[in-house]
Amino acid sequence: MNIYIALSWRNQHAVEMLTDHLRDCGHTVLSFIENNHGENPNSSVNEAKAVKAVPFDEWCSSPDGLRSFKYDTDGAMLSDLVIYVSPSGKDAAAECGMAFGKKVPIVGLYAKGEDFGLMRRMMLAWFHDYRHLLDFVRDMQELKNA
Numbered sequence: 098m099n100i101y102i103a104l105s106w107r108n109q110h111a112v113e114m115l116t117d118h119l120r121d122c123g124h125t126v127l128s129f130i131e132n133n134h135g136e137n138p139n140s141s142v143n144e145a146k147a148v149k150a151v152p153f154d155e156w157c158s159s160p161d162g163l164r165s166f167k168y169d170t171d172g173a174m175l176s177d178l179v180i181y182v183s184p185s186g187k188d189a190a191a192e193c194g195m196a197f198g199k200k201v202p203i204v205g206l207y208a209k210g211e212d213f214g215l216m217r218r219m220m221l222a223w224f225h226d227y228r229h230l231l232d233f234v235r236d237m238q239e240l241k242n243a
């Protein structure tokens with residue numbers, strides 16, 4: 098399955114670990130962390146060359162920002178599944194909204210501090226344990242292959 102993970106940069110390591118695990122299970126994961134076009138020069142997957150950070154507003158309006166925007170929006174709208182890991186920020190919530198509008202299933206991994214309001218209803222399911230979320234993804238893949 099093609100999976101997009103909607104999550105904040107502040108949880109970078111969770112994205113990396115979840116991405117590795119899902120890929121080990123045979124999934125294609127669209128990672129905004131790996132698609133980093135200079136937004137976070139400290140990313141562990143960033144190019145080996147040193148990159149000097151630019152102010153965020155400047156980066157957003159740059160060609161690199163546009164490439165990242167397109168990658169993230171396409172990832173949310175064109176995947177087979179979106180996984181939202183909480184708590185995250187406005188961009189991850191917007192990606193969930195795009196996925197919901199395109200009828201892409203969304204599941205959420207709940208964590209303390211989550212403040213998603215009424216729009217939490219976009220999620221097909223919320224999980225409080227990452228192992229249950231991974232079981233759901235496995236079962237979803239098995240149904241798709243049946």
